[in-house]
Amino acid sequence: MKQAGTVLVLAGRFDPTADLVIEELNRRAVPVFRVDIAEFPLRLALSASLSGAAWYGTLSTDRRTLDVASVRSVYYRRPTRPQFPHGMSPEARKIAEREARLGFGGLLTALPCRWLPPPGKAADAEYKPLQLRVAAESGLSVPRTLITNSIGAVHAFADSLSGPMIYKPFSHVRGVVGNQTAAVYTSMVNPEDLAPEDVATTAHLFQEWVPKDHEVRLTAVRDRIFAAEIHSDSPTGRVDWRSDYASHSYAVCEPPEPVRRGVLRMLERLGLPYGAFDFVVTPDGDWRFLEVNPSGQFGFVEQSTGLPITAAIADYLEGTEYD
Structure with a gap:
């Protein structure tokens, strides 16, 4: 059985993964409304009211309008943060971003529809x-794992293993170093090469090499x-x-x-x-x-x-x- 209504796609402006899904939905003639949270509030207007046990209203850009009551599902594909006027003070921006998250994001969360994935669970x-x-x-089957900021714990963990040890970041770490894009990937590590002061700066994840x-x-x-x-x-x-x-x-x-x-x-x-x-x-x-x-x-x-x-x-x- 198919549901009626529009698929709301929340994704960054350039996202080939989201593009694949939208192309397939278009091929099936399923209505799609794509927007990035970064468009709120400067290029995306929200107006919604509660009537009985349901929210009714619209999301509007300069080209399209979405009836929020018509949303059948939401594809939540790494949207970016709201953008506010450049002249806004840091303090006001912090408050506005929190209010946007609780108001704009809260309204979407209140819609009675399926999400892929649900943002809170994701x-x-x-x-x-938690994953492990x-x-x-x-x-x-999960590899033996250590989370620590203690070099002593790293040495003890390495000594307990029967083979090499790896380090991996908790998240995808990317940036620009010397005008070149750089990333931190999983790497083989020898505890003798690690500086105690570097390990002490934050939490690190070490695992047995599989x-x-x-x-x-x-x-x-x-x-x-x-x-x-x-x-x-x-x-x-x-x-x-x-x-x-x-x-x-x-x-x-x-x-x-x-x-x-x-x-x-x-x-x-x-x-x-x-x-x-x-x-x-x-x-x-x-x-x-x-x-x-x-x-x-x-x-x-x-x-x-x-x-x-x-x-x-x-x-x-x-x-x-x-x-």
Whole structure:
């Protein structure tokens, strides 16, 4: 059964992943209203009132108007923060941003429709310590992990391992260094090379190195599972495949049934309808969970393998029911 109404897409202005979903919805003749939260309040007007137990009103740009009561689903794909007048003081901007989040964001959250993903649940799921605990509770195999700002704890952890140790950031760290784009990826580390004062500055995540035959990006859309092997033939790509996309080759694969069940159980416990999971597959064929991204990209996998991930997402947003 299909629901009527408009799919509201909240995404940055340039987002190829969101573009794929919108193109599929357009092909199905499903109404779409795309906007970035950055357009509020300067280029996006909001007016809504409560009548009985429902909110009625509009979101309007200079070109289009959305009836908020018509929203059937929301695709929440990394929108950017509200933009305010340049002359606004830092104090006023801070208050205005909080009010925008609670007012504009609160209204959207109050709409009785499905989200992919629900922003609050997605924000919680971004916490790596929570992911790892829930993954283990869900029956997935998780590498030994340390979170610390103590160099002594790092040395003790490294001594307890039977092999190498890696460091990885808690989030995607990107920036500009010397006019060049730079990023921090997973790396092999020797505790003897770490400065105690650097470790002490913040929380760091260290894990045992898991020997790998290849990695897998497993994308789950509710109960649909799409898995692809990622093979990398470069030294950096072997440590973190995100560091060298040019070295990749892909192959569709079928996850073991315990992994499939663990993934679906994990999504249920996190309250997510979608997740982009990363696994290492050891030379012995064991699947080891690394992380899940509640709004991760999928286009590169679909383009390389033909897996119908976009269609599954569109099904969910359109309201198509499937077994």
